[in-house]
Amino acid sequence: MNYRAIKENNMFLLTNPSGNIFSEDAYGLGLYIKDTRFLSHFETFINGESPILLDSDGSSNYVSRMTLTNPHQEENGEIKLWRESLEVAREQFIVENVLYEKISFKNYSPQSIEFTFSVKAQADFKDMFLIRGFQSGNIGRLTETLSDHDQLSFHYEGADDLDRSTTLSWNQQGKADKDDRTLIHFPFSLKPQEEKELILNVSAAIKDQFAGVPLNYEEALEKLESSHEQWNAELPSVSSDSEVLNGSVKQGLNDLRVLLTNLGHGPFPVAGLPWFGVPFGRDSLIAAWQMLPFYPEAAKGTLFTMASLQGTKENEWRDEQPGKIMHEIRYGELANTNQVPFTPYYGTIDATPLFLVLLSEYVKWTGDLKTFELLQDNVDQALEWINKYGDRDQDGFVEYFQESAKGIANQGWKDSADSVVHRSGKYAEAPIALSEVQGYVYHAKTGLADVYEAVRQGEKATLLRQEAEKLSDLYENAFWLEEERFYAIALDKEKKQVGSITSNPGHTLISGIASENRSRAVAEKLVSPSMFSGYGIRTMATSEKAYNPMSYHDGSVWPHDNSLALLGMSKRGYTKELKTTVEGLLQAASEFDYYRLPELFCGYEKEKGRLIRYPVACSPQAWAAGTSLTFIQSLLGLFPNVLTEKIILNPTLLDDMNHLEVEKLPVGRGYLSLKLKREDGFIRVNVLENTTGLKVVSSQPVESK
Structure with missing residues (x-):
């Protein structure tokens, strides 16, 4: 840097x-x-x-x-x-x-x-x-x-x-x-x-x-x-026999503290420095999701901040529609004089379902149904946007199309102009339905169904589950590439598969939208030689015509992109793929100052030399900083659900680790402290503290202090 x-x-x-x-x-x-x-x-x-x-x-x-x-x-x-x-x-x-x-x-x-x-x-x-x-x-x-x-x-x-x-x-x-x-x-x-x-x-x-x-x-x-001492004192502590893991988590938490801002609705992370020190739809939502095990207050602040800026009308200049969650807001001279549409700008296809995903995950983690009740009108509007405006042609998929003259053409997280490309090298034309976005929508609807059921609104819960299952069937039929045993990155305006092999389907692993066999195939492909650089999962496979290890979105490695795949691998129990990915990212972290993962780095093969930096990557970047926190959640295999009164654990350790201890994880209204230890070739779990009132269910033997 x-x-x-x-x-x-x-x-x-x-x-x-x-x-x-x-x-x-x-x-x-x-x-x-x-x-x-x-x-x-x-x-x-x-x-x-x-x-x-x-x-x-x-x-x-x-x-x-x-x-x-x-x-x-x-x-x-x-x-x-x-x-x-x-x-x-x-x-x-x-x-x-x-x-x-x-x-x-x-x-x-x-x-x-x-x-x-x-x-x-x-x-x-x-x-x-x-x-x-x-x-x-x-x-x-x-x-x-x-x-x-x-x-x-x-x-x-x-x-x-x-x-x-x-x-x-x-x-x-x-x-x-x-x-x-x-x-x-x-x-x-x-x-x-x-x-x-x-x-x-x-x-x-x-x-x-x-x-x-x-x-x-x-x-x-x-x-x-x-203020920083107080921040560190109130956070969960992490210790292990991996210096890089310890350092990366510590730096990640420090970076996230610096990136927190409050616009009057509670603390939330801005996207990153130097270019994006502002409220940013998908970035802030994903970073807050990553922070849930350590600082759930950021999720709450992010939800209320995004709700306060939710779209209210149809406005082509800002790509705004009622119920839509904003992409980015700016406060400078050009925005104030309406020379740019970022006041705020709504040209994002994923922020609205991610808003709902974060809310459902936050409620399951904390049990805070009061926040859900306060935001229920915003939830209903967001769901209506997904079904009406998000699905432009009513084919069952959520797709994007730029309306604004000064807006963004590609409106997923890979938002550069060359990021959605056919295997032939031809760029896909909008409207475009992205693979990961369908996963977010499925995740949002199934997660919210559980929440609606908890507040005794069973009809809404049933309807959301029905819509989610319909989407799953459509997704499996339209996106699956049988020859590649993988999913297409997108469908283009003619509903043709954009068949380039990319990291996008990795985001769907945690959602449950895909079948078990196909999900496992996705995880295996993500860590195959064409997709895995040795330092992390590439954004595009080396086998593709558009692959470029120096590109922003077509061959580089993005830590946050890996982190969402990690959460899915952990939840589904894909231990081998999980460990490969974490080990690669930790190797990358060891080559950056202070073990700080940047926004992205180049996707060159590790065996061909040292890690090569991307020249203008943002650092610190919120969802890159949050990636280190997902290492901990993924290794613990920790997925609590206050609504079902259970804490699911699927713990593992990296091959060169023998212990991992995490103290004072906030879950529900209490705390959970855990220690993983390798003994005689087995991973044992010691519950050091559990004041959550929830039952711990683990795939490995559990001992209580």
Whole structure:
């Protein structure tokens, strides 16, 4: 990862490893809030020269720390500053919409030194869509730049009639450069071993909103650290004899904490940094699903957030229909002036059934029928959308078709233009019915049937089961590729199979839409040489004409894509395929900093060399971070159902593991603590704690403490 990313609630910062910001960088470096870049350049100098980076530490996830030193400097044949005389330590974090930075200076020279430390800052107030290069449009103008001895501010008048401003302030006497008032100089003198500090604050404002009031630096840092300590203290703990598994889970949980946001309906995960730090239909829903065993509150917050943005009318510009769950919402200048339809935009085929899947899984995990009752109107509207608008031609399948002139053509999770392709190499034409979406719909209807039955609405439960069984029959007949012993990725507008072998059918394993024999064949194909790279399941098999290991969706490996297949393998008891997939992903995690799985990586064969990174993968990414949590659920084979008063376990350990212990998993109104241990070649389960009131049913021998 060639950048450092920190985030707190609605503000996030992207810098290069040195802590600087350059607007032309490919990652879109900057300080952001509400899809607007409030700091587009931030650079430091020692006597007019760039410091030398010694170390850059992004492991803490919410604080970036860098250590730098000075280059050797001479003037007119005399030494101005001997090389490596000065240690410069930078520390950056965000609290309550204020960016804090402490820059510490220590003199390691045996002599006293004098130097000028300078900071150059600029703000372009650029919309995220413009930074990504996806759109052009009418924009506002920078109105003024003001500088003084203690602050520098930039002011912008938006095309959406919103005034935006960025204010940089500091705790030392500073002086603007005579030729460039965005360049501020700070003179320092240090005795041997002496240390001094410069504190900088950056705040952003949109018509006086989000303008945080800077706190004392140490007070702000203590507040931030306390919130993260509390987060970790309240989560289940995981320990095993796999360092990579432990590290990946720890990093995943830390990343998810950073990506949580609250828009007034409870905590939910935004999709990821740098491009998708916003509410995002399928990403937020899947990440919340992955988090259920550790933090079910995220599922609840995600459900209420999505319900608050549910479609209410037919609007082609936004691909909106009544009952539809949104795809993505943006808050920048282009969205506010309706130059892009993301206000929100509804061009997604899978968010609506995933909303229902998450709700049913959440209720089964927690027993929280009150949430279901509060959302029942939203549920009914979503079900109506599936049957009416989702099934455009009433053939029984849910399919997508782009209406918006500036919308997205492919509206499944593989949403790039080349992602749904026939074996001939010809791109499929919409309306398109995707394999995994039919699985989501089946999962939603069967899961909700159980919930409706629990609230004594038996007629609705019966109807949903009937609709689900009809869909299963249709799916088996229309999508199955007998020669390949696999399912097609999709049906095109002519109802022809799009027969390329892809990872999409792996998502259906957990749903139950397919028969046992065919589901097992899918699992076996997913870990076959053509689909499994050694680091994970590829998005497309190497045997396909469109296969490209460097592509975004046609041969790369996506951790979240693997995670949904993992849950299905675990639930169905496909232990061999499960272990192969987890072992591959852990091998991948070991090759990334801090064991952090990114959004995706290239699908090259492991035996041909080391893992090859995808150049612009988001990291941290919510559903990639959540993948590590599914390792734990899948190895435990843990599928509780409060409605039936049972906790199903189908536990296993990886071949090089001998124990796995998980404490304080929240289930129902209590907690479950488990320990798996390999003894004499067998996996034994020790229930250390069970305050859930539910019966544990396990495929392996169970002992109670």
